[in-house]
Amino acid sequence: MLVLNINGEPHSVDVPDDMPLLWVLRDVLGLTGTKFGCGIAQCGACTVHLDGAAVRSCVLPVAAVGSKAITTIEGVGASTVGKKVQQAWLDIEVVQCGYCQSGQIMSATALLAATPEPSDAQIDVAMSGNICRCGTYVRIREAIRQVATGQKVAPQTIPNEAPAAATARVLSFVHVEGVA
Amino acid sequence: MSLRFDQPVGEGRPDNPSRRDALKLGGLVVAFLWFGGGAKVLGRAAAQGPVGAGDPAFAPNAFIRVGSDGSVHLVMPSIEMGQGAYTGQATLLAEEMDLGLDQIVVEHAPANRKLYANPLLGEQATGGSTTIRFCWTTLRQAGAAARTLLVNAAAAKWKVDPAQCTVARGVIRHEASGRTLGYGEVADAAARLPMPEKVQEKDASAFSLIGKPLRRVDTAGKVDGSLQFSIDLRVPGMKIATVKACPTFGGKLVAVDDSRARQVPGFVAVLKIADAVATVGEHFWAAKQAMAALDITWDHGPNAQLSTEQLFKDLADASKNGTPIPGKEVGDVDKVKGKAIEATYQLPLLAHATMEPQNAIVHVRPDGCDIWTGTQVPARCVDVAAKLTGLKPETIVVHNQYMGGGFGRRLFEDPVEQAVAFARQVSYPLKVVWTREEDIAHDRYRPAYYDRIAATLGDDGKPLAWKHRTTSGSVLATFAPGAMAKNGMDADAIECAADLPYEFPNMKVEWVRHDMPDGLHLGWWRGVGPVHNVFVVESFIDELAHAAGKDPLIYRRELLQKNPRALGVLNLAAEKAGWGKGTLPARVGRGVAVAAPFGSYLCVIVEAEVSPQGEVKLRRAVAAVDCGIAVNPNTVEAQVQGGLIFGWTAALYNGITIKNGAVEQHNFNDYRMMRINETPALEVHLVDSKETPGGIGETGTVMAFPALFNAVFAATGVRLRSYPIDRAALVQGAEALKAVVTQATEAATSQEGLA
Numbered sequence: 001m002l003v004l005n006i007n008g009e010p011h012s013v014d015v016p017d018d019m020p021l022l023w024v025l026r027d028v029l030g031l032t033g034t035k036f037g038c039g040i041a042q043c044g045a046c047t048v049h050l051d052g053a054a055v056r057s058c059v060l061p062v063a064a065v066g067s068k069a070i071t072t073i074e075g076v077g078a079s080t081v082g083k084k085v086q087q088a089w090l091d092i093e094v095v096q097c098g099y100c101q102s103g104q105i106m107s108a109t110a111l112l113a114a115t116p117e118p119s120d121a122q123i124d125v126a127m128s129g130n131i132c133r134c135g136t137y138v139r140i141r142e143a144i145r146q147v148a149t150g151q152k153v154a155p156q157t158i159p160n161e162a163p164a165a166a167t168a169r170v171l172s173f174v175h176v177e178g179v180a
Numbered sequence: 181m182s183l184r185f186d187q188p189v190g191e192g193r194p195d196n197p198s199r200r201d202a203l204k205l206g207g208l209v210v211a212f213l214w215f216g217g218g219a220k221v222l223g224r225a226a227a228q229g230p231v232g233a234g235d236p237a238f239a240p241n242a243f244i245r246v247g248s249d250g251s252v253h254l255v256m257p258s259i260e261m262g263q264g265a266y267t268g269q270a271t272l273l274a275e276e277m278d279l280g281l282d283q284i285v286v287e288h289a290p291a292n293r294k295l296y297a298n299p300l301l302g303e304q305a306t307g308g309s310t311t312i313r314f315c316w317t318t319l320r321q322a323g324a325a326a327r328t329l330l331v332n333a334a335a336a337k338w339k340v341d342p343a344q345c346t347v348a349r350g351v352i353r354h355e356a357s358g359r360t361l362g363y364g365e366v367a368d369a370a371a372r373l374p375m376p377e378k379v380q381e382k383d384a385s386a387f388s389l390i391g392k393p394l395r396r397v398d399t400a401g402k403v404d405g406s407l408q409f410s411i412d413l414r415v416p417g418m419k420i421a422t423v424k425a426c427p428t429f430g431g432k433l434v435a436v437d438d439s440r441a442r443q444v445p446g447f448v449a450v451l452k453i454a455d456a457v458a459t460v461g462e463h464f465w466a467a468k469q470a471m472a473a474l475d476i477t478w479d480h481g482p483n484a485q486l487s488t489e490q491l492f493k494d495l496a497d498a499s500k501n502g503t504p505i506p507g508k509e510v511g512d513v514d515k516v517k518g519k520a521i522e523a524t525y526q527l528p529l530l531a532h533a534t535m536e537p538q539n540a541i542v543h544v545r546p547d548g549c550d551i552w553t554g555t556q557v558p559a560r561c562v563d564v565a566a567k568l569t570g571l572k573p574e575t576i577v578v579h580n581q582y583m584g585g586g587f588g589r590r591l592f593e594d595p596v597e598q599a600v601a602f603a604r605q606v607s608y609p610l611k612v613v614w615t616r617e618e619d620i621a622h623d624r625y626r627p628a629y630y631d632r633i634a635a636t637l638g639d640d641g642k643p644l645a646w647k648h649r650t651t652s653g654s655v656l657a658t659f660a661p662g663a664m665a666k667n668g669m670d671a672d673a674i675e676c677a678a679d680l681p682y683e684f685p686n687m688k689v690e691w692v693r694h695d696m697p698d699g700l701h702l703g704w705w706r707g708v709g710p711v712h713n714v715f716v717v718e719s720f721i722d723e724l725a726h727a728a729g730k731d732p733l734i735y736r737r738e739l740l741q742k743n744p745r746a747l748g749v750l751n752l753a754a755e756k757a758g759w760g761k762g763t764l765p766a767r768v769g770r771g772v773a774v775a776a777p778f779g780s781y782l783c784v785i786v787e788a789e790v791s792p793q794g795e796v797k798l799r800r801a802v803a804a805v806d807c808g809i810a811v812n813p814n815t816v817e818a819q820v821q822g823g824l825i826f827g828w829t830a831a832l833y834n835g836i837t838i839k840n841g842a843v844e845q846h847n848f849n850d851y852r853m854m855r856i857n858e859t860p861a862l863e864v865h866l867v868d869s870k871e872t873p874g875g876i877g878e879t880g881t882v883m884a885f886p887a888l889f890n891a892v893f894a895a896t897g898v899r900l901r902s903y904p905i906d907r908a909a910l911v912q913g914a915e916a917l918k919a920v921v922t923q924a925t926e927a928a929t930s931q932e933g934l935a
Contacts, residue, residue: 016445019465027420027463032412033405035584036464037535038616042848045535073405086403093395093814096822097262098402099535099584105403124857131848133535133585134262135825137859139818157395157814160281 004065006031007075017063022046024062025072033073033102037131044130047103048072054110056129073102081147082109088143092154096134104130108144117148237367240375242295243273243319244326250350250364252277252284257296257304257318258311259288259556260398261586262822263877264815265311267396271811272315275389276323276381277330277363278347286397291558291578304559307591307704309778309875312811316873324379332376333369334361384809384870393814398582410553410581411539411613418541418609419448421602422467424476425456425622428841430699431481433457441470450474453601460606464613483697483841491696491838492526495630498694499651505669505693508678511686513636516645521727522634525716526902528835530626530705531619531851536584538595538614542603548575549600550609554583556590564597569604587826588704591659592624620851621843624703625836627652627696631716641728642739645686648677650713653696655704668693675709676882677717681746681776682739700838706826707878710777711885718773718886723899732890733759733772733785740774745781745806748867750774753783753804756865767791767912768799769894773886778875780807781867784824784883787860788891794907796832796892798860803880805864808871816876817864823880824862829854831885831903 004011006029013028025031025048034057037045041056048057049071076082085108088094095101104127111118111126118126123144132140142154236245236253245253254273260266266286274281289296289304296304300314327347334352335342338359346353350363384390401407426432436457438450446466451458459470540553542565549571555561558578566573583590595614603610614622629652636645654670656663664670673691696702705711725735733754740747750772754760759770767790774783787800803820810816833852837844845851885903893899898909 016465019463023463023465026412027465030414031405032408032414035535036411036537036613038848039468040616040847040849043535043853077404089403090395090399093393093399093818095396095399095402096264096818097535097583097585098399098407099262099409101402102405128855128857131535131853131855133533133587133826133853135822135829135854135859136818137825137854137856138821138862140856141859155393155814155817157393160395160397 002062002065004062004070005067006070007072007078008069013062015062018061021048021057021060021062021065021070025057031072031074035099035102037100037103042131043100044103044107045100047106047130049076049106049110052110052113054107071106073106076106076109079109079113081113084147085109085112085143088146090159091152091156092139092143092146093157094136094139094143096136100130100132100134101136104132104136104140108140108147112144112147118144237364238326238330238371240326240329240370241322243322244277246326246330246363246367246370248364248367250362252279252350252363253287254284255287255289255296257289257298258306258315259554259558259580259583259586261306261554261556261583261590263311263819264396264812265306266398267394268312268811268815269315269319270397271389271394272319273323275387276320277327277350279350281389281394281397283350284397288580289558291562291580293559304557305591306556306586307588309877309879311877312873313779313875316811320381321379324381325376328376328379329370329373330363330366332373333366336373337361337366337369390811391809391813394812396815407582409536409584410541411536411584413541413552413581413611415541415543415552415609415611418611419460419462419606420464420467420611420613421451421458421460422464422471422613422615423456423458423598423602423618424471424474425598425618426478426481427621427843428478428480428699429483429486429697431455431484431841432479434477434479436477437475438470438473440473440475444470444473449606451602451605453598456598458602458612460610467613468615480841481699483699486697486700486838486841488528488837488839491628492630495628495651495694498692499630499632499649502651502692502694504649504690505667507669507674507689507691509688510684511645513645513647513686513688516636516686518639518644519637519727520634521637521724522632523720523723523899523901525629525631525633525719527629527631527712527715528837528903529628530830530834531623531836531845532585532587532589532703532705533620533848533851533853534583534585534587534589537616537619538589539612540596540599541609541611542596542599543609544569544571544600544604548577550577550579551596551600552579552581553596553599554581554586554590555593555596556583556586556588557593560593561596564593565600568597568600587706588708589623591704592701594624594701616847620836620845620847623836624701626705626708627655627702627712629712633716633720635720635724637724637728641724641730641735643684643724646684646688648689648716649692650674650677650690650716651692651694652712653702654693655702655708657693657695658702659704672709675713676775676777677713679776680717681743681774681781682721683742706823707777707881710775710878710882711827714773714775714777714882715885715889718775719889719899719901722771722886722890722893726893731760736772736774745871746774746776746783749781749783749804749806752865752867753785753802756804756863757785757787757800757802759785765789767895769891769896771887771890771892771894773883773890775882777879777882780805780874780876780879782806782820782879782883784880784887786887786891788888788895790892790895790910792912794910794912796888796905796907796910798828798858798888800861801863801887803862803864803883804867805876805879806867806869806871807876807879808869808873810866811873813866816866819876820864820880821862823878823882824884825854825859825880827881827884828888831888831905832858833904835904
């Protein structure tokens, strides 16, 4: 029996020691926000935090976690940085299919928590372990820059929770061009 | 029908309308026309289908459900696989109903061809970049009809003229008296009113949602892990399986020794079907460990010797000796005299590699069957389950889900078919999850192509004659055989080859069909036919510009004088990219491509750098897009960005190869994906257009290949006619250096490229 500290809560699990943390989270505890993409630490869809550091849970034997604090996508919004990252992801609409985005957000949050103002090169290095098949990389960069700078670095979406009329001033989309 | 292609198509054969339509609509679209039919928009009959919104007070058609409490549920005919289709569809409905996107709930459509068939496809399917093209009319009419009935109900209650009423955010107001009623308050009354004979959709000037970068309806749950894909679902009593199919195409399962697998903690069972085995566990890890512990004996079947080399040798032989099927013929290409240029292009098989591996949960019972999966073809999943189980179709329920990528892979229900075949052997719900290795090795592959293309140039360097013969297997022939043209043509094989943005006085485009060995299944892929043909055509146009001694962008501009929309995007991209301006460093080049796939117009310019070792780095890319009215410009930009990266990924890294009858690639280590550090600065510029919307989801992928390869040529002087990119051919050498000097000189002295 192992006791795992996940998103601030203790969880007791009775699983084989060599079972990757990914499957403990998904199939034993029902925390399915962390995704399976490759099983060989190539795609980053399974990224979680161990004491704040991004790790690939698909190759991490659960017995190796020990007492380290596990944070998953379900809990990352509890931190200020995680919350900001999630909001920036929505504000500039990073997400397409969304399957890889749990991992992307976990990697981005780990980066920004350790390096609040990353350079473009640091962003690329920190995020290069996360594959996105939909090709959202341009907006991932922009969203991270938006969190880091506090500036709106890309066109913002109009939130659906607000009446459309109140957002009329945002209507001109910066990339629309006229052609003579 | 909202489809609208501006190119001259189907010339010379007016007697064959199906072929002409095929050219206009494209292969995937034609594939489904075979089925006929289509959703009824106006009319009560369409409201009788099963929906998930309970028992709504007002359900005027298959898409809209208004409750007495004012809740509005919109049922989505096209599925959401990341392309933003739910937001686009909801926007069209909400626009006509005068609702905000915050006031509606979107729902997955149940499997029901009668209610949810895409009228462009004649089938309940999502693909071919058709969602907005068909919904532009269908859903706006549906929304307008609902609004009309609700307003009529309120007006009748007030005994006033409906024309004196306005609607804002679902509240009907009689302007003269100031009285108001919510949609929910008149839903019951509206349900009893006769369907209006005719409804008028809003004029574009009145749009309050269409054209705005509204936030997607599906993303909030995708940033906090709460939105579930089918792979995430847990059904009570469910066990989890993983599968292994015979590695060789067309092979069979002979025997399984499971004595070691039974020792795995959490092991539940081993299940067998003719060509595959499943291990079942309490969790995926047990299933995977058990699979690794099986000793499996395969009969490798008739393709045990098959190789990629043999495949392409056979394609080349068929190209030379097979019988070509005519696709387009104008004038007489053989009578033209001039400078002759010819080339051969060869394109590999490609996998889809959706981020969410194939999976389905299936519960087969004596009285019915439930299937939870993410599919682009829900009704086909019912068909295949009915066939395998013998159950009546009406007892089979497909619970469709958000998809972790589709790209055409989920237009094929084979993973569901396989899951049903295993699940019917057990009493519990069975969740079948493929490993990535299984996903790569048992895909429905984008066809391999062998193209021979030739042109004869006049004194002015422009093509007087254009000949293009493509050779490939056919997706259509197996996917929807009835959709093949009478003369045997597969419209997808020549899409964007027969209908070029350019006009040439003499033209011959033809296809030689060469079927793949049994068991090697071909499939739709993001862009399919246009991805293949635009690569060949736009690469070859570049070759012709080079042969004519002209700047490739100016050459295209001269050829596009009669095509204002194509010219528009070409000039916009040239301006934004600074084409012809400045001097580029050695081994850096710019490439351009222009095309009109899926009813939209795009021009993409790529700036690429090739290292002395032959590694290709994308430095910058600019896309100009005219897709008509952009229902959501933010989504259009995202689709073009993502589509380009999808294409560049294949150009740089991908190609499924076969050895001894089996796929040689396994996972993302040897079937590589482009990563963020390889992504260039990427600008997407939209033309402000009032034209009817064109398709967008696949267009970026179409443009990616030729723009990149033309940039590589500009950087190195090396013309690559296949992919993935052959780094060895790009290693810096004496010949390559010479070409670089020539290119650099031309770029520095050319001022004509200014837009």
